[in-house]
Amino acid sequence: MLPSGLMISAPASGTGKTTLMLGLLNALTKRGVTVQPFKSGPDYIDPGFHKAAAGRASFNLDSWAMGPGMLGQMVDQAAGADLALAEGSMGLFDGVAHPGETANGASADIAARMGWPVVLMLDVSGQAQSAAASALGFKMMRPDVPLAGVVLNKVASPRHEMLLRLGMDQVGVPVLGALPRRGAVELPERHLGLVQAEEQPKLMALLDAAGDFIAEHMDLDVLIAAAGDTQRPEGHGILPPPPGQRIALARDAAFSFVYPHLLEGWRNQGAEVSFFSPLADEAPDDGADICWLPGGYPELHAGKLAAAETFRTGLQKFAETRPVHGECGGYMAMGEGLVDKEGTRHQMAGILGLETSYEKRKMHLGYRLAQLQSPLPGLTEGARLRGHEFHYSTILSQPDAPLARVLDANGDEVPETGSRRGHATGTFFHLIGGASA
The missing domain is CATH 3.40.50.880 (Class I glutamine amidotransferase (GATase) domain)
Incomplete structure (x- = not known):
């Protein structure tokens, strides 16, 4: 039995979706929810952080490089979990010009194929009701990619949050959380992305801080209820054989x-x-x-x-x-x-x-x-x-x-x-x- 799932994504890189993903994994795990993490796209660093936060190995889901049969094998790793959470790469719809065996590598392709609604992380710095126009565009871009709601990041004040929520109400987009401007976790980076999880001397403290921050500013029950039933892909494509015994x-x-x-x-x-x-x-x-x-x-x-x-x-x-x-x-x-x-x-x-x-x-x-x-x-x-x-x-x-x-x-x-x-x-x-x- 596969659990329901969600895709954590954003309009672009650098908007805080990794903080959201790690905070959710930590907060939900501390509540006793067994979460199976995934990473959309060809990333080999983020899964290490996912594993530390969730206590389960994280696996890549790649719509350009994996056929549907291989994607199905990957999703099988979620068996026995209560919830599947996938972290997107780059912006939600960003992919290559020419599709691979399944699609163009965008996180939206994985969300559509798996039946997972998208939790969109929006950096709302310097805007108020106008943020709703961006959310509406993401909601309408692809009908096969449902938007579960948005998480507002870098909210400056209660008044700022009120105006943001007013705009989201006008376009019918649920607000799943509002995160104050001061962040909870800052992970050092080098030229290929985050410094690896095993190189972080205070990793668990950082993850706990992120989890507490997310739990304080989001309704986790509403988030869980927004998850969609997982559709297991079927078809060609299998894991490569081992190179030796x-x-x-x-x-x-x-x-x-x-x-x-x-x-x-x-x-x-x-x-x-x-x-x-x-x-x-x-x-x-x-x-x-x-x-x-x-x-x-x-x-x-x-x-x-x-x-x-x-x-x-x-x-x-x-x-x-x-x-x-x-x-x-x-x-x-x-x-x-x-x-x-x-x-x-x-x-x-x-x-x-x-x-x-x-x-x-x-x-x-x-x-x-x-x-x-x-x-x-x-x-x-x-x-x-x-x-x-x-x-x-x-x-x-x-x-x-x-x-x-x-x-x-x-x-x-x-x-x-x-x-x-x-x-x-x-x-x-x-x-x-x-x-x-």
Whole structure:
């Protein structure tokens, strides 16, 4: 039995929806409500905060990269919960120009497909009744995306709130909460988004403060009553198979960007996952079938990685006989060298010829469709994979054979083809799904 659900969204990034999401997860959990969190779109940082606030792993829902069958598998994670809450990405209707297997990646697509009404977070700074015009536009934009109501953020005074509510009454949009201008939680950020949950020394105190703030200024019973019945998607698209029976996975502050649904899917399909820390100078488990280096922040730890002799020699030895695969930051760490933002070059593992630099930052962001030009563990040559790329590095040299033909969401080829050398492979995109031939 799947619980009813809601989509937490906003007109744009930076309007406070993460504070609202975390506060709701904390406040509802403290009331004894079992909440299953989700994240709309290709984000691998927010789910860590969701898990800390709700006590349940959070999973991504992506309408561009996941077919309906895979979305159905993701929603099944909510079985046994009392409520499903999904945090949107960017603005509610923001997506790519060309739809993927299901839709264009917008949070609105997930809300429509799942039957989840939208809780819209509105930054009402510098406006009063005019905020109702924005709410009305969101209410009317797509009839298949119902608006449960709005949460007014940065309300300046009781009089300000009264005028805002008057405007919302005129357009028939319920007000689910009004949050005063002074916020409850401020989480530090770096260039790929929030600093990771495990790096927050006072995380639980921040979450408790957010939960108390939200509970004080919202009617949680009205919010729960506004949830819609969950519609489980059916159709094509499944989780990618595990790359091996025993997987050695790098995990520490430099390598942590792995989608929860991949790990869960690998384990559900019978794979065993062991963790090791390159920053602690640990080598991958010699009993593993494959070594997997996720993305993360190798550029922030390049000196330490360069000095990690046990890790580097262990990885080189592993790659002599078994597959090693890296995604984005993991791919960079497998290369010959990495130049940090100060212009200092650091020696990396050298099992691929890749040279990358952060000295002149250039953002690479967007969905990727890749067709493999040679096989990967668990995947055949010709397999079509869907993923997402987000980094600020520049390729100085990528001399090895390309791993795949890679297109962006508009169908244009990108130079980040990935590489293959012997048993070593790497990509700049993070795999999400779509393992079809």
